[in-house]
Amino acid sequence: MSRPPTFVPPPCAVSRALSTSRGEFAVLDARPTARENRGTALLLPGYTGSKEDFIALLEPLAAAGYRVVAVDGRGQYETDGPADQAAYAQDGLAGDVLAQAAALGDGGPLHLVGHSLGGQIARAAVILDASPFATLTLMSSGPAEISPAQQQRVKLLSDALTVMSMEQVWQAILSFDAPEDAAGEATEGREDLRRRWLRHNPAQLLATGRQLTTEPDRVAELAAVRPLPKHVLSGERDDTWPVPLLDDMARRLDAHRTVVRGAEHSPNTDRPSETATALAGFWAQY
Template structure:
């Protein structure tokens, strides 16, 4: 679970409803504060048990760099309601939601970024129709199912969701927290609890099952013609997908690869400014006025608020 530093949007962002052909979605819509036209628009998809607030600390630095960013709660996530039927959360359904969201933004082709589960949904959307997207950024999102330890955690959570209330599951999860998480302030803990209670259990069950069974679709993505410009970004440690696996995926895709120093599975909350700088640098390469060059496989590190340094 990503733990955003706050659930209060920065001044550059407004919470609103994005109305699409497939329903309404809660979003945080951030743009340059001085009212200038943005350089482009990006759609940000959160991970399993997460929400649009997982990107909240990235919104201001991205707006300062000139970008409009729209972070979304997918169906059944936090402030976007969803039905009780698990079939409504099959990956193709969620991918079609993303296509509808991109169209509803009214910004032409957009940059697409997904964290963890959101990255696999983003990949599925691009495989359905790559045309709406300028680039695809996979943030801490691997090529196939999650690591065995994470599969076991999802199995236990799914079992609990079938016999306990959402509040009961929350209390059980908190009892297993490491000591450092138990030191969170009351307000931060209550925000996380409130988010959890609004998640739809059917969404958690369906997407958790998908995370545990996701096939390797990297070759499908690489085979698109023309192939999308892809950025693989992660922390230097990750217990959901081994970093070496993310490295290999980037090579298979001919993707840009960024490692964020000091970050683990959630660079968006662990090191948001460094992560935002790396993401903005990639988008600049593929701006609407600059087609860039495909096959940029160089690995860079993002540290001390700057991105793009050679790793070696």
């Protein structure tokens, strides 16, 4: 589970609802603080995550001249979703992304970023229609299904969700936390994570968890989406998709490659300054 350093957005950002042709989505909307508006970025979070996972990126990216919109997808945290797992089919979630892009209007070049599960949804969106986007960044998001160890973790979570309440599952998650993680996490931060967890829709977690464990390799399809510039960004360690697998995916996509030193599966929270610099540097080329 991603652990953002805070759930409080910086002064440059507001929490609001983004109205689209496919419903309303909760977003954090950060406006450029630089004199020049260089474009807009749409950021999609990963499995069990939320828009708050990008909070530490908002200020440096706004200072670089970008409007940054981080979104809760359908059924994630502050965006409502139905109890029907069919509502979270990948093509439907990709359609949501295209609707969000349309709702953002003409704010200059639109850069799409997806973290982990969000990367696979972003990939599906641009395969459906790449025309709204100036670039695509896949952040710690691999070519196909997650690693066997992570598949087992998702299966355990999914099995628990079918027989336990969200509160009961949360307590089970806490019991599996490493002692050093539990000791280092402030009570306020733990309560933020609990509140977020309880507002996730279980149907969304079940459907997207299944996607992560069965996702086919769609790299060739994505590589054929041209002339869209692509960027593969990750930490230097990753237990969800091994880094050599991400290196190979970048080669297959002819993509720009960034490895953020000192980061693991969530460079957006592990090393936000370095991650923001890499994103802004890539976007500035387009």
